[in-house]
Amino acid sequence: MTREPAPAPATKVSPLLVTARELISDVANLPTPVILDVRWQLGDTRGREHYYSGHIPGAQYIDLSSDLAGQRNVREGRHPLPSPEDFETSLRRAGVNNDDRVVIYDDLGNTSAARAWWLMRWAGKENVFLLDGGLKAWIAEGEDLAVGPGNPVERGDFTFELDHMRTADIDETEASPARGVLMDVRSPERYAGRTEPMDSRAGHIPGAINLPTASFLDDRGRFLPAERIRQMLADIGVTSGQDTVVYCGSGIHSCHALAAMEVAGLEAGRLFPGSWSQWSADRKRPIAIGESPR
Numbered sequence: 001m002t003r004e005p006a007p008a009p010a011t012k013v014s015p016l017l018v019t020a021r022e023l024i025s026d027v028a029n030l031p032t033p034v035i036l037d038v039r040w041q042l043g044d045t046r047g048r049e050h051y052y053s054g055h056i057p058g059a060q061y062i063d064l065s066s067d068l069a070g071q072r073n074v075r076e077g078r079h080p081l082p083s084p085e086d087f088e089t090s091l092r093r094a095g096v097n098n099d100d101r102v103v104i105y106d107d108l109g110n111t112s113a114a115r116a117w118w119l120m121r122w123a124g125k126e127n128v129f130l131l132d133g134g135l136k137a138w139i140a141e142g143e144d145l146a147v148g149p150g151n152p153v154e155r156g157d158f159t160f161e162l163d164h165m166r167t168a169d170i171d172e173t174e175a176s177p178a179r180g181v182l183m184d185v186r187s188p189e190r191y192a193g194r195t196e197p198m199d200s201r202a203g204h205i206p207g208a209i210n211l212p213t214a215s216f217l218d219d220r221g222r223f224l225p226a227e228r229i230r231q232m233l234a235d236i237g238v239t240s241g242q243d244t245v246v247y248c249g250s251g252i253h254s255c256h257a258l259a260a261m262e263v264a265g266l267e268a269g270r271l272f273p274g275s276w277s278q279w280s281a282d283r284k285r286p287i288a289i290g291e292s293p294r
Helices: 020-027 047-053 084-093 113-122 134-140 170-179 188-192 226-235 253-263 275-281
Strands: 034-037 102-105 128-131 181-184 244-247
Touching: 020 134, 102 113, 102 134, 113 128, 113 253, 128 134, 170 181, 170 244, 170 275, 226 253, 244 253, 244 275
Parallel strands: 034 102, 102 128, 181 244
Antiparallel strands: none
């Protein structure tokens, strides 16, 4: 019997992204990737409950607040970076090994899953991907969900190697508009200071340009084509080689914007981890109100 040739693999949207169809194929073959579920939204702490209600079979739940952030404090903000030791422990508990391929998803356009992607890249792991469209894309392919706490996994051997992604501290962030681009990726309402649901002062860092990270997604929660994202970034002065510092409310959604930069084929900019939560808590720091950067 003549064996039919295997179909050619679909052209990848981006080296950072996998489609739901690619993941379906991945889990049907060995070795299967490690799948991490990172469901979190501002004001919604029920990510684990959502995971129990339905998740991609085999996925392990990662809690953003406890596994992907350190203890909230005034000096560092609401979601400071976790310590290397704590982050290493969290990933080992989820069964992540150094040589594993890891696919991460959420149910909100990867706006929280990107935090896990950035941290893993920060820790030196390259073989890490985002499921484009997240859980909705998996469901749209007609795939079943698993319910309950998930199956226990063998402890992994993931090892942290520090500083493979770039950050900016609060002083470097203040100076960044004079040297490059400071990008605020919160909603226009929060940027302008018309509302502030979480932090002590409303407004934005003087000199910051607003480009909400939701702008990088289509109506299905998938990343826009690379050329469109690249043009959106170029319109505010973000181009290849341009020093760019990115912030949001507490350092979560800025990771999504940094992922969008990679989707666009640009080197990811620098993350200001404390973001607005750190800046606004420091009464010595100036703030700007309105739609203008200054």
